[in-house]
Amino acid sequence: MNNLRNLNWSIIGAWLLLAIIGLVAIYSATQGPVSEFLPDYIQNNFSKQLVWVSLAVVLVLAFQFFTPRSYMQLSYLFYGIVMILMICTYFFGTEINGAKSWLRLGFFNLQTSELMKIATILATAQYLTSRRDISAENIRYAFIAVMMILVPTVFVILQNDFGTAIVFLTLIPVMLFWSGLPYGVSIYIVSPALILYLTVFDWKYGAIATVLISALIFIVQKRPWLTFTSLITGIITVIGVNVALTDILQPHQISRITAFTNPAFDPTGAGWNVIQAKTAIGSGGFLGKGFMEGTQTQLKFLPEQWTDFIACVVGEEFGFLGLGLLIVTFLFLFLRLLKLAGNHKHPFAQLVTVSVTAVFFIHFVINIGSATALLPVIGIPLPFVSYGGSAFLTNSLMLAICLNMEFHKREFSIYR
């Protein structure tokens, strides 16, 4: 056992800081004057979260007694077990807020898709790094790796949880890229998402992005066929989005997109959340309105303010200082994790650490992007800050794995 001083205390510090910000915000969002309008089970969220955080601290520290080898070997088994739980969830799950993602385990509702994130990362990383000759450049290995990610994604979509599905999909380019996928191809895989995002605003932006991305791919890869494919894919995306917007999507789906591009169009309907979220953050100003003083929060103008819109609570009550601190803390955490990954010699450790960072990052971008109306409202929690036992424990566990691999870095390299 190494000396505990060798643990990466800066990462643990950032993690605890985020958890504390989260606890403060959850307290305000559920125990403040707003509690009058909330049912009891939501008012309990703060004390429950306090239990999860305490439990997570023990878990993270206790996890350091494991060696990386153990979970490397168990990763496929773990993947299989969690996959079965996912299937059980599909049939016997409990529905909360429209998503059937929870499995009732007596005292605790387990959100199996959260656990699946760890399982998928570990198993896919194990697969992609178990043999020296495996590289994502080989189409067969890449295909299997993609399938290992896509199968749980399908189940997450069946659970009606699109936010989490996006997180899984993000793993594909990140993990393949790390496993040797050429830069150009990596850019190509990511490009439709970016083009789609821009086309929703205006098809011209999408078209410009298509041209620029294709040009970038040509500069990086110098392969005409890839550039051409990229161009075609971009054009199909732009046209597809336009057709979807005009002909395929149902009115309520379109209204959600309109609410994002132009919330003032229907301020009390689909645009409500967007406007209320922006108003909460905007009215916080530099210093904020003060703890439990935010009118948007305390008068319940924000939906799901203890999970998806928790950033609005921080922004309203603690202002630019509070929200800025939150963002900077996240950035610090991401950069420290990437540094950790770079220091690893073992590709498994690198891939897992990078994947975990990517998962945290995509959560962060979508959550804050939704709250600040940079993105359409996609319900997804902010790691370590939002209320949610499964999410907090699994996110902490992912962090614990990263810490563990660094903690055992010397022994770990022996297993190469």
Added chain:
Amino acid sequence: MSNSSNRIRTSILALQVIMVLLCLVVLGRVFYLQIVQYDVYDELGEKNSIRQEYVDPARGLIYDRNMKLLVDNQPIYSITITPVNFEDENIPLLAQLLEEPDSLINVLVNDAKRYSRFRTSKLISDIDFKAFSLIQENLWQLPGIGHQIDSKRNYPAEMTGSHIFGYLREADESDYQSNESIRLGDKIGKSGLELIYEEDLKGDLGINYLKVNALGQSLGRFNDEKNSIAPVQGDNIITTIDADLQAFAEKLMKGKSGGIVAMNPNNGEILALVSSPEYEVRKLAGRIDKEYWQFINSDSTRPLYNRAISSRQPPGSTFKPLMGIIGLHLGIVTPQTEIYNSGYYIRGRAYKDLADPGLYNMESAIAHSSNTYFFSVMDKIATTGQLNAWSKLAKDFGLGVPNDVDLPSANRGILPDSTYLDRRFGKKKWGLGDVLNFGIGQGLVSASPLQIAQMTSSIVNGGYKIDPHLLKGIEKADGSIIESTNSSEKIGWVKDEYLETVKKGMRGNVLEGSGRYYAGIPGIEVSGKTGTAQNPFGFSHGWYTSFAPSQNPEIVVTVFLENAGWASISAVPIASLILEKHLKGEVEREWLVNYVLNFVPKEDNSEASATINE
């Protein structure tokens, strides 16, 4: 190996750059919202949570002349809905709490949605307190549902007075566009005193600033109380109505169709005003009963129509005293002039006269209602080219001119002159035959019961023109009372001797004429004049205008009964009882009350109506 570690370094760098850039984008966005656009969102946030709420003032009360409370306010409990926050799955719960069927609530919710999805409107009003408290307790389960206490008019007195008070209704678009102090949904006076004295009764709106949450639920007053404005209660109206007399008159008119006006002839104060059939103003006070509203609007008996002031009927023989005064003034007859009635007045054709044949002077002509006498007077007026003078003189008694009574839709009636007849029949297309009938109050001459009461008042008060009115005074919020001024203006050309002559005739009508059966009251000298309005559709309409005591009259009562046949047995007993009630305080002739209550018009006298001499 070096190639691979090179790639790792590049990859880490790429990811670092992406993450730093996106974090900067997010931070920039937050900076933009919180620092650059702070003012915009700060205002938005404030608007969100502070709502201006109007506080309705208590509407002014209405009293009778003895300060008996006639109209006050009663709290009613209403449920409001903001459809955008409401979930349809809560309809069964709501219906259960309100103890109404799901289907009704469904309809009401849909009505509210059609009005506005985002604005709060009243879902159901005037619910009982138990249901109201139940809703209040369960409000947390019913997002989008709110509650409010407002008030409705309450009528504690025995009298109904629907046509006096009038009803309130929610202001419609034309109301709030014409007056900026009216908001959509405000209840405003739509008829009667409630309409005429709306400005006095309504008071001033108060304003509260409330903190509200996203569900629109009020969280109490916003702390900045100095901005709040307290509502100012409306002024109270003291009417000239005698509530007991009114209730009695209403009772007598039950089941009959017509109008009654009882007034003080000396100052125009209306003591009772009845129009029957009468709608039930109490039923229009709270939640509008749509069926009832449709009924009173479409029923053939027209219960919303105020017969006491709006009907326009030939006054018949009640017009004869005024004819006498005009004839005396124009020098056509003197009190002593006698005219022979042969049973017919022959002028181009024979006009029947049911009065016994013989000689009549003015007094007996009025007492026995001789048509010949007044045909003869009208004949001379017309043939000496004084038709317009006649018309002008009669208008001084309030006929054919707008009436200033403080109720809406008073009819001005018709008192023809040559201009009117030219317009009506065409120039030179009318002749003596059209005019003679005016002499006995038939033909084109028409008036409302109020106008006949006003005419009678001027005859019996010494020739003073008075303005009939219902307002005795206005009681301000501070308790001070502003008395309404009674105008009375002497009609210059009227001499006391004219009045004395016709008053004797009217006294005679009670003693020996058509009033001899029912008009007299033991111990009180009563005078009056009956009349019949021709009705081509059925029984004649009966008139009776009367006053008492005959010397120094205190009260004039005019009764008009539709399709009641002979006035002497229908309208006369009603007026007589009202006079008795007012002058004696109570009615001793219980048998007569029963007679009136059980009265049914019997004989069809419509054929004889053209020559009726009542």
